[in-house]
Amino acid sequence: MPLQQVTYNDISQPLAIAPGAVENYMSAQSSSFGFRNRLINGNFVVWQRGTSGSMTTSPTYVSADRWGVDQASTAGSTFSQSTTVPTGFLYSGKVQRNSSSTTTNNIVLAQALETLNSYDLAGQSVTVSFWAKAGGSFSASSNTLNYNFFYGQGTDQSLANMRSNSWTNQTNSGGTFTLTTSWVRYSYTVSVPATTTQVGLQFYFTPTGTAGADDSFYITGVQLERSSTASAFEYRDIGRELQMCQRYYETGFTWSGGRYSDGYAILNATFKVTKRTSASMSYSGWNNTINPNGSTTDGATFYTFAGTSTVASGNWQAGAEL
Amino acid sequence: MYKLIYKFGTTELNNIVLKIDNNLFIPFDPANTDYQEYLKWVAEGNTPQPADE
Numbered sequence: 122m123p124l125q126q127v128t129y130n131d132i133s134q135p136l137a138i139a140p141g142a143v144e145n146y147m148s149a150q151s152s153s154f155g156f157r158n159r160l161i162n163g164n165f166v167v168w169q170r171g172t173s174g175s176m177t178t179s180p181t182y183v184s185a186d187r188w189g190v191d192q193a194s195t196a197g198s199t200f201s202q203s204t205t206v207p208t209g210f211l212y213s214g215k216v217q218r219n220s221s222s223t224t225t226n227n228i229v230l231a232q233a234l235e236t237l238n239s240y241d242l243a244g245q246s247v248t249v250s251f252w253a254k255a256g257g258s259f260s261a262s263s264n265t266l267n268y269n270f271f272y273g274q275g276t277d278q279s280l281a282n283m284r285s286n287s288w289t290n291q292t293n294s295g296g297t298f299t300l301t302t303s304w305v306r307y308s309y310t311v312s313v314p315a316t317t318t319q320v321g322l323q324f325y326f327t328p329t330g331t332a333g334a335d336d337s338f339y340i341t342g343v344q345l346e347r348s349s350t351a352s353a354f355e356y357r358d359i360g361r362e363l364q365m366c367q368r369y370y371e372t373g374f375t376w377s378g379g380r381y382s383d384g385y386a387i388l389n390a391t392f393k394v395t396k397r398t399s400a401s402m403s404y405s406g407w408n409n410t411i412n413p414n415g416s417t418t419d420g421a422t423f424y425t426f427a428g429t430s431t432v433a434s435g436n437w438q439a440g441a442e443l
Numbered sequence: 444m445y446k447l448i449y450k451f452g453t454t455e456l457n458n459i460v461l462k463i464d465n466n467l468f469i470p471f472d473p474a475n476t477d478y479q480e481y482l483k484w485v486a487e488g489n490t491p492q493p494a495d496e
Contacts, residue, residue, distance in 0.1 A: 415470065
């Protein structure tokens with residue numbers, strides 16, 4: 122980026138820079154400037170749970186980090202990684218009704234933000250921008266993609282409660298976009314109520330008839346920023362994006378360094394990133410039953426039977442999602 | 444469905460509940476949304492399974 126030299130000789134007068142001028146300049150250069158995007162994994166680069174997952178009737182995190190999905194009342198849909206992308210992206214999220222499915226309940230993609238990442242948006246204009254396209258057999262009437270932006274007054278309420286409109290004093294703004302089978306960048310701007318302490322958003326479509334081979338929408342580059350206009354998508358390095366995701370979910374591998382005389386070993390799962398809350402734990406790949414001792418925001422301890430082996434090992438998953 | 448668990452090697456209940464359908468061990472932390480879901484389930488009149496002896 123070429124630099125412009127600024128000559129300023131009158132040191133008796135302060136140099137005034139208009140509010141937002143630097144941000145606007147950086148945006149015009151398509152350059153990142155400090156965590157404008159409040160959404161995590163908006164470009165779908167982190168998939169710790171796997172690259173495809175089946176939706177359930179309850180909002181659940183099944184594949185791409187931080188994004189929950191559901192199909193209300195009935196299920197027959199999938200949320201998966203796609204390499205069908207607009208220029209400048211590696212992955213998109215594919216939100217699909219399974220081929221031949223006849224379920225016609227809304228299929229939803231959503232993300233809820235923590236209060237600590239939301240509270241300063243109160244009373245401000247917020248713009249959400251994203252790239253989206255319809256699959257080849259997108260069945261929504263008039264190719265409609267619906268959106269909602271949610272406002273609540275509680276603290277760190279769950280995605281499931283957002284989806285059921287049960288956040289404290291929950292309200293929302295909503296609207297529609299008409300998708301095509303080509304990538305288009307869309308945006309909308311909302312005025313966040315002054316009493317808001319937590320926000321979230323969702324996209325959904327209402328399928329019709331019987332699903333074809335690609336009854337889906339693809340989405341990527343989703344950005345939520347404190348601005349009345351959409352700026353360039355903010356690219357964060359993968360290490361930072363992964364760490365941001367790991368505040369809510371991470372996986373790890375642990376082995377014992379020894380065992381007691383009765384054959385049991387006590388093990389630690391030390392988290393790479395401090396969790397939002399004490400973590401819910403699950404375990405996989407162990408030879409014997411796991412007996413949990415406890416978990417905190419920083420780790421968990423548990424027992425398992427090692428027998429005469431000097432090493433017991435396996436995987437763990439720690440979750441602290443909204 | 445949920446199940447209470449004992450602290451390892453004792454018959455003292457742990458501050459953790461097991462969600463059986465996905466083998467998820469949930470700490471009794473009011474900020475944990477899995478625990479909030481468990482409390483809602485109990486408030487609806489459900490009872491967790493007792494811990495194994």
